[in-house]
Amino acid sequence: xxxxxxxxxxxxxxxxxxxxxxxxxxxxxxxxxxxxxxxxxxxxxxxxxxxxxxxxxxxxxxxxxxxxxxxxxxxxxxxxxxxxxxxxxxxxxxxxxxxxxxxxxxxxxxxxxxxxxxxxxxxxxxxxxxxxxxxxxxxxxxxxxxxxxxxxxxxxxxxxxxxxxxxxxxxxxxxxxxxxxxxxxxxxxxxxxxxxxxxxxxxxxxxxxxxxxxxxxxxxxxxxxxxxxxxxxxxxxxxxxxxxxxxxxxxxxxxxxxxxxxxxxxxxxxxxxxxxxxxxxxxxxxxxxxxxxxxxxxxxxxxxxxxxxxxxxxxxxxxxxxxxxxxxxxxxxxxxxxxxxxxxxxxxxxxxxxxxxxxxxxxxxxxxxxxxxxxxxxxxxxxxxxxxxxxxxxxxxxxxxxxxxxxxxxxxxxxxxxxxxxxxxxxxxxxxxxxxxxxxxxxxxxxxxxxxxxxxxxxxxxxxxxxxxxxxxxxxxxxxxxxxxxxxxxxxxxxxxxxxxxxxxxxxxxxxxxxxxxxxxxxxxxxxxxxxxxxxxxxxxxxxxxxxxxxxxxxxxxxxxxxxxxxxxxxxxxxxxxxxxxxxxxxxxxxxxxxxxxxxxxxxxxxxxxxxxxxxxxxxxxxxxxxxxxxxxxxxxxxxxxxxxxxxxxxxxxxxxxxxxxxxxxxxxxxxxxxxxxxxxxxxxxxxxxxxxxxxxxxxxxxxxxxxxxxxxxxxxxxxxxxxxxxxx
Amino acid sequence: xxxxxxxxxxxxxxxxxxxxxxxxxxxxxxxxxxxxxxxxxxxxxxxxxxxxxxxxxxxxxxxxxxxxxxxxxxxxxxxxxxxxxxxxxxxxxxxxxxxxxxxxxxxxxxxxxxxxxxxxxxxxxxxxxxxxxxxxxxxxxxxxxxxxxxxxxxxxxxxxxxxxxxxxxxxxxxxxxxxxxxxxxxxxxxxxxxxxxxxxxxxxxxxxxxxxxxxxxxxxxxxxxxxxxxxxxxxxxxxxx
Numbered sequence: 003x004x005x006x007x008x009x010x011x012x013x014x015x016x017x018x019x020x021x022x023x024x025x026x027x028x029x030x031x032x033x034x035x036x037x038x039x040x041x042x043x044x045x046x047x048x049x050x051x052x053x054x055x056x057x058x059x060x061x062x063x064x065x066x067x068x069x070x071x072x073x074x075x076x077x078x079x080x081x082x083x084x085x086x087x088x089x090x091x092x093x094x095x096x097x098x099x100x101x102x103x104x105x106x107x108x109x110x111x112x113x114x115x116x117x118x119x120x121x122x123x124x125x126x127x128x129x130x131x132x133x134x135x136x137x138x139x140x141x142x143x144x145x146x147x148x149x150x151x152x153x154x155x156x157x158x159x160x161x162x163x164x165x166x167x168x169x170x171x172x173x174x175x176x177x178x179x180x181x182x183x184x185x186x187x188x189x190x191x192x193x194x195x196x197x198x199x200x201x202x203x204x205x206x207x208x209x210x211x212x213x214x215x216x217x218x219x220x221x222x223x224x225x226x227x228x229x230x231x232x233x234x235x236x237x238x239x240x241x242x243x244x245x246x247x248x249x250x251x252x253x254x255x256x257x258x259x260x261x262x263x264x265x266x267x268x269x270x271x272x273x274x275x276x277x278x279x280x281x282x283x284x285x286x287x288x289x290x291x292x293x294x295x296x297x298x299x300x301x302x303x304x305x306x307x308x309x310x311x312x313x314x315x316x317x318x319x320x321x322x323x324x325x326x327x328x329x330x331x332x333x334x335x336x337x338x339x340x341x342x343x344x345x346x347x348x349x350x351x352x353x354x355x356x357x358x359x360x361x362x363x364x365x366x367x368x369x370x371x372x373x374x375x376x377x378x379x380x381x382x383x384x385x386x387x388x389x390x391x392x393x394x395x396x397x398x399x400x401x402x403x404x405x406x407x408x409x410x411x412x413x414x415x416x417x418x419x420x421x422x423x424x425x426x427x428x429x430x431x432x433x434x435x436x437x438x439x440x441x442x443x444x445x446x447x448x449x450x451x452x453x454x455x456x457x458x459x460x461x462x463x464x465x466x467x468x469x470x471x472x473x474x475x476x477x478x479x480x481x482x483x484x485x486x487x488x489x490x491x492x493x494x495x496x497x498x499x500x501x502x503x504x505x506x507x508x509x510x511x512x513x514x515x516x517x518x519x520x521x522x523x524x525x526x527x528x529x530x531x532x533x534x535x536x537x538x539x540x541x542x543x544x545x546x547x548x549x550x551x552x553x554x555x556x557x558x559x560x561x562x563x564x565x566x567x568x569x570x571x572x573x574x575x576x577x578x579x580x581x582x583x584x585x586x587x588x589x590x591x592x593x594x595x596x597x598x599x600x601x602x603x604x605x606x607x608x609x610x611x612x613x614x615x616x617x618x619x620x621x622x623x624x625x626x627x628x629x630x631x632x633x634x635x636x637x638x639x640x641x642x643x644x645x646x647x648x649x650x651x652x653x654x655x656x657x658x659x660x661x662x663x664x665x666x667x668x669x670x671x672x673x674x675x676x677x678x679x680x681x682x683x684x685x686x687x688x689x690x691x692x693x694x695x696x697x698x699x700x701x702x703x704x705x706x707x708x709x710x711x712x713x714x715x716x717x718x719x720x721x722x723x724x725x726x727x728x729x730x731x
Numbered sequence: 732x733x734x735x736x737x738x739x740x741x742x743x744x745x746x747x748x749x750x751x752x753x754x755x756x757x758x759x760x761x762x763x764x765x766x767x768x769x770x771x772x773x774x775x776x777x778x779x780x781x782x783x784x785x786x787x788x789x790x791x792x793x794x795x796x797x798x799x800x801x802x803x804x805x806x807x808x809x810x811x812x813x814x815x816x817x818x819x820x821x822x823x824x825x826x827x828x829x830x831x832x833x834x835x836x837x838x839x840x841x842x843x844x845x846x847x848x849x850x851x852x853x854x855x856x857x858x859x860x861x862x863x864x865x866x867x868x869x870x871x872x873x874x875x876x877x878x879x880x881x882x883x884x885x886x887x888x889x890x891x892x893x894x895x896x897x898x899x900x901x902x903x904x905x906x907x908x909x910x911x912x913x914x915x916x917x918x919x920x921x922x923x924x925x926x927x928x929x930x931x932x933x934x935x936x937x938x939x940x941x942x943x944x945x946x947x948x949x950x951x952x953x954x955x956x957x958x959x960x961x962x963x964x965x966x967x968x969x970x971x972x
Contacts, residue, residue: 212879234874266874520877527878534786 010654011092011099011132012685018053020078020086022046025718027087030711034093035726036681039689040696041713046720047689051659052076055144057088057103058128059136060110073105092653099131133652137172141642142649146659150638153611154631161626165598165609168645169572174565181558183551190547197537197544204530211526215519225512232516234266240513241265241274244505248281251498255289268517271509278506282499291491298488301459302481308456309474315449322445326438333431343428350421357414364406371399558605565607569600576644583640587665587672588633596637597622613637635664639673643680656680657687662695674698681708739913739932741771744925747905749779749898751889754811757796762803764924765796774925775825777832779901780812781885787812789882791832791905793825794818824950831912832905835868837876839908844884847900848891854900855919858907867911902926 012034019027023046030039030050039047055062056076077086085106092099100113101124112124112131119127129135134142141149152164166175219232230236245262252259259281265271286292333339370383374396381388382395389395457465460477573580577598584596593613601608613628615621626634639661646656658677662670674695680686690696714721746761755778765774776796780787792815799818800808810818819829840847846854861867889897903919906927910917915931956965 208879233872235872523877523879524875530785530878 009094010652011094012654013054013657013687014091014093014098015089016050016054016057016091017089018049018057018087020083021053021056021088022049022076022078022086023716023720024049024053025078028720028722030722031724032685032687032709034685035708036685037687037709037711038696038699039687039711039713040691041720042691042715045713045716046722047691047713048659049720051144051146051657051689053088054090054657055136055139057090057101058132058139060103061136063137063140076105101128131652133650137167138170138649138651139653141168141170142646142651143653143655144657144659145642145646145661147635147639147661147663150635150642153638154626154634156626158608161611162606162608165611166607168642169569170649171565171569171607174561174568178558178561178565181554181561183555183558186547186551186554190544190551193540193544193547197540200533200537204526204533207526208523208530211519211523215516215523218515218519222512222516225508227508227512227516231513232520234517237268237271237509237513237517238264238266240505240509241271244274244278244502244509247502247505248278248285251495251502252281252285254498255285255291255495257285257288259284268514268521271514271517275506275510275514278502282503282506285495285499289492289495291488291495295485295488295492298481298485302478302485304459305456305474305478305481308452308459309471309478311452312449312456312471312474315445315452319442319445319449322438322442326435326442329431329435329438333435336432336435339428339432339435343425343432346421346425346428350418350425353414353418353421357411357418360406360411360414364403364411367399367403367406371396371403374399562602562605562607566600566602569607569609572645572648573598573600576641576648579647580641580644583644583676584637586676587636587640587669588629589668589672590629590633593621593623593625593628596625596641598641632664632666632669636669636672640676643676647680647683655685655687657689659689660691661688662690662692667694670695671698674702678702740773741930741932742773743909743914743929744772744774745777745905745909745927745929746775746924747777747779747902747926749781749889749894749901751781751894753780753782753784754809754814756807756809758807759803759805761924762796762808766803767797775828776810777905778810778812778815779885779905781882781889782812784812787816789837789878789885791829791836792816792819793829793832795822795825798822798824828909828912832908835871835908835911837878837881838871840881840884840904841872841876842870843904844887847884847888847904850892851896851899851903855903858903859917862907862910862917867907 013032014034015029015031017027017029018024030037039050041047052062061072077084085104087104087106088102090101092101097115098113100111102111102113103109110121110124112119112127114127114131132139140146149167150164152160152167155161155164166172219229222232227236227240231240241262241264249259249261260277262274262277262281263270265274334342366384373383380395382399389398453467453470456470456474457463460473462473465473580598581596585594590613592615595614595616597610597612597614599610599612601610611625612622613625614623625637629637643656661673661677665673670692675698677686677688677699688699708726710725712723712725714723744765746757746765748755748757757776765776767774773795774797775793777791777793779789779791782788792812794810794815795818796808799822800810819825843854843857846857858867861870885901888900891897892900899921906917906919906929909927910929913932914929915933916929918928918930920926920928953965956962
């Protein structure tokens with residue numbers, strides 16, 4: 003077919019600079035003709051297919067290369083430059099479309115019809131012009147055997163994925179992955195669970211508070227409260243009654259009290275109870291009875307003390323006088339005692355004189371003895387008498403002295419002692435009399451003072467002595483009687499105050515706890531109402547979530563349905579051609595029919611890749627189980643070409659990279675025939691290292707001119723020898 | 732009490748029921764008794780639920796069956812609580828009535844709890860007497876009645892008298908509560924239909940404006956206020972006609 007007749011774009015030239023194995027700049031020219039890129043592995047052939055892809059789309063499919071850091075993959079290993087550049091020229095009739103991409107400036111341009119479009123506009127024009135996206139490009143234009151490897155694997159998932167890619171299902175798969183109703187179902191369930199949990203929590207709270215309130219009410223009933231009291235009005239009534247009782251009691255006992263305020267809330271009632279307690283204290287402290295009682299008691303104490311003192315003083319005087327009387331009775335009065343003392347003194351003196359005389363005589367005799375003993379005197383020097391004959395004067399004197407000393411003097415001494423003693427005693431007795439008289443006088447004085455004090459205590463002017471005690475008794479009795487009255491009055495007051503206190507305590511211990519629980523229940527109900535509103539919204543949210551889940555499930559099913567339909571259509575469309583290519587490339591003697599069918603399951607579309615013997619029902623087998631790897635490869639390649647051919651787009655190009663891996667010689671020959679046949683309808687570019695295949699291609703021939711690009715040893719740069727050869731028409 | 736300006740129908744008829752299940756049935760006869768004979772008559776259904784659903788328990792749900800459910804059939808009308816809740820949302824014209832009942836019902840029941848527990852006759856006597864004296868609303872407690880206590884009171888009345896008699900008791904209570912909006916005459920039919928008929932609206936008693944307005948006229952009045960952007964007045968005109 004002449005070039006000018008082509009309605010779609012063909013590849014004219016491809017230039018790369020600093021790109022992968024190309025350190026400088028390299029251009030391959032195609033000029034719209036078929037081409038073969040031939041060379042050993044590692045000589046740079048694939049660089050051009052990758053370059054073509056990169057220039058057009060700027061990125062690779064994610065399963066080929068993560069696009070986060072493509073530079074490592076795309077930057078030339080031998081270049082000193084930081085960026086890489088590519089240019090692809092397509093031609094259609096006389097028109098050219100030039101795509102340029104520069105990694106350094108990040109520019110992408112398309113020059114078309116004299117206009118230069120840049121970046122997004124260039125992309126939009128590209129899509130419009132080529133009529134395909136990147137994924138369609140890699141499955142319908144740039145065919146690599148690696149893409150069909152998945153079909154040979156044992157894992158059904160991998161095989162399915164490979165077919166999905168061949169059929170261009172990626173966008174639907176992406177949508178299908180997004181359409182996950184489970185999350186929304188889970189969210190709906192979570193919302194409802196949250197609502198239910200909160201409701202249960204509220205119910206539990208309500209049950210607990212109800213029990214507590216019932217217990218409080220039971221206790222309040224024990225304190226004689228009724229059901230009608232268990233509310234703010236009841237509380238206020240009870241507090242009002244308390245206030246009234248307190249006011250009445252205060253009035254009765256002349257204590258002015260501020261009226262208690264109203265109380266319809268627990269806080270107010272607490273305050274009122276405190277005020278009531280203070281009021282009760284005030285009544286106790288300030289009531290008239292109390293104010294009268296204190297001075298009365300003081301007066302009573304004074305009178306009793308006076309009475310006591312008076313009695314005591316009287317008794318003391320009596321005692322003193324009795325003692326004096328007894329003393330006087332025993333020893334006489336003072337006068338008599340003085341007389342007796344004088345007599346005793348005289349006796350003492352006389353006794354002393356006697357003793358003195360006796361001592362003098364003794365001395366005299368002692369002296370006489372000494373004289374006699376010294377002189378052997380016969381005559382007594384004392385009496386100047388001569389003792390009778392035979393009497394020893396000294397002995398006689400000695401005897402006389404001894405007798406005087408032991409008897410007379412001793413007796414005299416004793417007499418003196420006794421006289422002294424009697425004299426001393428009489429002095430003592432006299433002294434004692436003086437003391438007793440003084441004591442009587444002192445007690446008398448004290449008694450007089452007590453009398454005065456008693457009269458003063460009675461607040462009287464004068465009271466005769468004999469009436470004093472009785473008057474005292476009277477006064478005391480009067481006061482005691484008054485005290486008793488006051489005490490009785492105070493007792494009554496205490497009883498009344500106890501009633502008021504009981505009222506106050508009952509309110510505090512009985513009614514307030516009930517109202518507290520009531521308040522807590524009211525708060526809980528308020529919270530419940532707030533939550534109910536939120537729950538209404540939450541339930542709506544849950545309903546919406548459920549609806550979303552249902553909608554998304556429908557979308558997911560629709561996507562699956564669409565996928566199934568698309569797969570059906572694509573496979574039906576490509577089926578005859580795939581069968582044709584299967585027969586050519588596989589040449590199986592028995593399993594001569596290829597059947598690829600999509601099956602819609604619940605959550606996915608599965609493909610069966612089967613072969614069978616024509617005319618033999620029940621002969622269907624899974625292809626990978628009965629075909630060899632090479633046959634599978636050939637069958638898969640056939641399918642790939644069939645799908646590529648039946649995909650509509652704006653490029654009249656099939657760029658096949660290494661189509662003969664795993665193929666035996668007959669299959670390579672068949673492949674060469676197929677390629678040659680395809681070249682009738684399209685611009686075919688084949689990259690291969692397979693010498694046999696190249697020879698087959700050469701012998702088979704392609705229509706028109708074909709370009710051979712021979713890749714020699716790579717030395718930092720592909721070394722390409724290009725030649726144009728005329729091929730068999 | 733709401734400060735809404737209420738326009739009372741001259742005659743208000745009601746079928747009033749108590750139920751411990753999730754729905755009620757109004758037979759053909761009952762429904763026919765509620766069909767309005769002229770513009771100043773209104774027929775409503777009012778249902779009190781006690782069915783362990785916190786949202787509706789102890790509450791009066793009120794609807795105009797003629798406006799909402801339309802055709803009267805031999806089979807009667809089975810209404811669930813969900814139906815009534817939907818009808819409430821779909822009948823804003825009865826908002827005033829619902830507000831009056833809703834605002835005062837708990838306090839009203841609390842005020843008449845003891846007579847209600849005592850029995851139907853003592854209750855009716857008490858209600859009638861107070862209504863004649865114009866003192867019925869003065870009995871209402873001033874404090875907030877707990878929902879818990881309110882539900883308990885409803886249950887206590889049902890337990891004390893059984894569902895049938897309790898239904899009549901609640902009927903009486905509802906009648907006088909509704910009548911307190913401004914009706915002098917209260918007729919309770921223990922046997923015939925409708926259950927309740929209120930008449931002789933008395934504006935002076937409760938300070939409501941009365942007028943021979945039809946429902947359509949009131950709706951126009953409402954829309955004139957809205958058009959004049961007098962939202963406040965528009966909101967205050969709540970018609971139960």
